[in-house]
Amino acid sequence: MNVLPSQKPQSIAFLGFGEAARAFQESLATHDPALSFRAYDILLDEPGSAGEMRSAMHRRGVEVAENPAALAKADWIISAVTADQSLAAVQRLAPYLRPARLLIDVNSVSPGRKRAAAALVEAQGAHYLDMAIMAPVHPRKHRTPVLIAGPAAERLVPALDNLGFSHEVAGAETGAATAVKMARSLFVKGLEAITIEALLAAEASGCLESVTHSLARDFAGLGWPDFAAYEFERALRHGRRRAAEMRECAATVRELGLHGRLAEEIAEVEERMGRAQVPPPRAQALAEDLGAVLRARLAQREPGNGGGSQ
Incomplete structure (x- = not known):
């Protein structure tokens, strides 16, 4: 038996x-x-x-x-x-x-x-x-x-x-548990990717202080600026693994008859963060380290990508 x-x-x-x-x-x-x-x-x-x-x-x-x-x-x-x-x-x-x-x-x-x-x-x-x-x-x-x-x-x-x-x-x-994980990950890593792209753009534009002040006021529940620094820390430390997960998320979305392009773009943000030679923010000084992390990441902007940070 x-x-x-x-x-x-x-x-x-x-x-x-x-x-x-x-x-x-x-x-x-x-x-x-x-x-x-x-x-x-x-x-x-x-x-x-x-x-x-x-x-x-x-x-x-x-x-x-x-x-x-x-x-x-x-x-x-x-x-x-x-x-x-x-x-x-x-x-x-x-x-x-x-x-x-x-x-x-x-x-x-x-x-x-x-x-x-x-x-x-x-x-x-x-x-x-x-x-x-x-x-x-x-x-x-x-x-x-x-x-x-x-x-x-x-x-x-x-x-x-x-x-x-x-x-x-x-x-x-089988698959019912991972379906929940994949749908949730699309939101969680999507929020992470949006945070990364938005703050890199704000720093590159010279308006980081204004943007973070506005976000802290309108989305106070997220806990700015520690929230933002934590998102950078996770992507810099685990970006390649998170990118692989998001590619599986894209496959999940396609299996459902939807398109997985958003998940694929999130995977690209995670992949490039994972490849970046930038020390993640220290756990005991997340907010204090955020500016230095942003500047270090921007210094690695890749040529031929429209001047973009990724």
Whole structure:
């Protein structure tokens, strides 16, 4: 009988060991010291990054998996790779999955991409859970609010409760959780992109003080100027990852029969911010650093782009 794993998994593996996976592992290990962990990341295959990745795993007491096949023995496997690699990562893993194992896909990708991954997993007799992380993983780590969806979602509620997840069931259809994430991300990253473009234009025009004063008056609830500096901090630090997410958002919109051009433009803003060699504002001095960040970003205006900041 193809049953779900026990309510309390004994082992958890990570397919991808970046920020989200590390955050989840750290707090899960504290919550249940009996859990064992292993992880595989594609950076282990690259000589320039393998050493740092191994060290990151060793420091956390995580067994290094030399390939995706080594993850297959774990009760649960959490896929936390970059959005553009989410399906390819599952394709590499799927042939080694055992019946009744569980793959939890936390990647920010379109519902169609998650359904394609689910089909690969379920063809092996394993289970798939669509999980959408709905807030930054720090400081709450695996207790960050998540949405879950898919045929196994309701049956996994006791197990997730036992491990201290903060979850809500979005539906029984795979893709229902990530659909919420994608629609919300279009607004959140869109607001971020508008803020970035507007303030860069204001600084370049010499009217930054007037613009920020006006926005602080009319949109006081956003918390200017710290809000603006926070938007720059997130884009400069995580722009490339956010760009990949927005391209998946564009795919989501197109799957719905709408156009994804807005999401694609937001992705371009995020991508160029992520490539910029500009130190993000310091967390303890967001507003104070904003002007310096704007000037540094404008200094990197790309020729041949109409003089624009991006």
